[in-house]
Amino acid sequence: MEKLRRAILEQGRGIGSNIVKVDMFLNHRLDTRLMFDMGRELADYFRKDTPDIVLTVEASGIAIALTAAHYLGDVPVVFAKKAGTSTQSPDMITAVAHSFTHGNDNILRIDRHYLPEGSRVLVVDDFLADGQASHALISMVQQAGCTLVGVGVAVEKGFQPGGKKLREAGVNLKSLAIVESIENGVIRLAEED
Amino acid sequence: MEKLRRAILEQGRGIGSNIVKVDMFLNHRLDTRLMFDMGRELADYFRKDTPDIVLTVEASGIAIALTAAHYLGDVPVVFAKKAGTSTQSPDMITAVAHSFTHGNDNILRIDRHYLPEGSRVLVVDDFLADGQASHALISMVQQAGCTLVGVGVAVEKGFQPGGKKLREAGVNLKSLAIVESIENGVIRLAEED
Numbered sequence: 001m002e003k004l005r006r007a008i009l010e011q012g013r014g015i016g017s018n019i020v021k022v023d024m025f026l027n028h029r030l031d032t033r034l035m036f037d038m039g040r041e042l043a044d045y046f047r048k049d050t051p052d053i054v055l056t057v058e059a060s061g062i063a064i065a066l067t068a069a070h071y072l073g074d075v076p077v078v079f080a081k082k083a084g085t086s087t088q089s090p091d092m093i094t095a096v097a098h099s100f101t102h103g104n105d106n107i108l109r110i111d112r113h114y115l116p117e118g119s120r121v122l123v124v125d126d127f128l129a130d131g132q133a134s135h136a137l138i139s140m141v142q143q144a145g146c147t148l149v150g151v152g153v154a155v156e157k158g159f160q161p162g163g164k165k166l167r168e169a170g171v172n173l174k175s176l177a178i179v180e181s182i183e184n185g186v187i188r189l190a191e192e193d
Numbered sequence: 194m195e196k197l198r199r200a201i202l203e204q205g206r207g208i209g210s211n212i213v214k215v216d217m218f219l220n221h222r223l224d225t226r227l228m229f230d231m232g233r234e235l236a237d238y239f240r241k242d243t244p245d246i247v248l249t250v251e252a253s254g255i256a257i258a259l260t261a262a263h264y265l266g267d268v269p270v271v272f273a274k275k276a277g278t279s280t281q282s283p284d285m286i287t288a289v290a291h292s293f294t295h296g297n298d299n300i301l302r303i304d305r306h307y308l309p310e311g312s313r314v315l316v317v318d319d320f321l322a323d324g325q326a327s328h329a330l331i332s333m334v335q336q337a338g339c340t341l342v343g344v345g346v347a348v349e350k351g352f353q354p355g356g357k358k359l360r361e362a363g364v365n366l367k368s369l370a371i372v373e374s375i376e377n378g379v380i381r382l383a384e385e386d
Contacts, residue, residue, distance in 0.1 A: 024307065028272065028274065028303075028304060028307060029269055029270070029271045029304075030255075030259060030262075030269060030271070030272070031269060032259060032262045032263055032268060032269055032270060033267040035259060036263065036267075058251065058252035058253075059251035059252035059255060059272065059274075062252060062255045062259075063255055063256075063259050063270070066223065066225060066228060066256050066259060066260075067259075069223075069225045070225055070229065074225040074226040075225060076223060076224060076225055077222070077223040077225060077256070078221065078222045078223070079221065079252065081221065081252075111216065111221060111222075114217065114221060
């Protein structure tokens with residue numbers, strides 16, 4: 001998506017060989033117009049698959065999930081919560097997502113009532129790197145007896161294995177921009193597909 | 194706001210004398226159309242005060258902050274992060290918000306670059322109870338040398354002191370619905386003002 005690519009190249013900062021700092025428009029400060037444009041792009045891509053729920057994880061996935069849901073006809077959004085050691089209700093679906101960034105395990109949880117069996121679920125997130133969050137969300141979609149229609153992300157880190165693993169598993173993955181490499185602070189993006 | 198009031202009364206659940214469970218449309222599952230309608234209502238109320246940034250705190254404030262920002266002409270959103278013990282950069286503004294619900298202190302932090310001095314900031318959140326989060330956000334607005342134009346929330350718990358304290362401090366507070374009491378699971382709302 002050209003507008004996101006331009007934002008990454010013009011405003012983003014590469015740090016070392018691994019970090020893409022885009023918190024000036026994507027995950028701390030939000031460029032509101034860009035959030036809507038990204039949501040519309042994902043909605044246009046997945047509309048034919050008729051998702052009826054958009055699923056994400058708190059916190060920075062919420063904005064793009066909401067705008068995608070809006071352009072899909074105001075379908076509801078569900079966001080998984082990062083549980084600490086708190087209440088484990090029998091009505092909760094849970095999955096573990098390891099964070100390589102923070103070196104810890106997040107237990108994600110969703111109230112089962114909000115993923116009714118048989119729903120068609122689109123998973124949306126701001127970043128795809130190792131794919132731990134996506135895998136946890138997909139596991140919860142399956143536990144709920146729902147159908148996964150695909151995964152839409154804003155920025156995929158193409159040099160980490162998350163995207164490859166999803167594609168090999170046959171998941172319909174749409175990444176609005178793919179970072180191919182970061183070298184000495186220079187961000188290189190993959191060509192548009 | 195009539196639509197929110199109806200959602201609270203028809204879908205919300207009062208628990209004990211203190212808890213309003215509205216996570217079926219406000220803070221776990223999101224009713225997308227309601228999020229947009231609430232954002233428009235807040236935008237209409239504060240438009241004359243020309244905010245140029247909408248500030249909230251992760252996670253459940255993000256959706257309504259984004260829609261308010263959209264109807265204010267796509268101004269940017271900034272969401273404060275709940276820091277653990279992580280990096281304390283000199284460019285970070287911080288404030289402490291005590292959570293009575295979870296019995297712990299959250300350190301909220303914002304990268305100073307995203308609240309440029311002189312900005313006109315509207316604080317938005319999903320809930321106002323004791324007012325700890327609002328006070329922390331307002332403190333950060335002041336630390337950044339910005340002007341607070343007001344505070345907009347979806348649900349105010351009128352029997353907790355947050356709203357009263359803000360009004361007494363002269364803050365322009367707009368609550369879209371005010372819960373007056375919860376008794377044996379019955380939620381009573383204040384009359385519309």
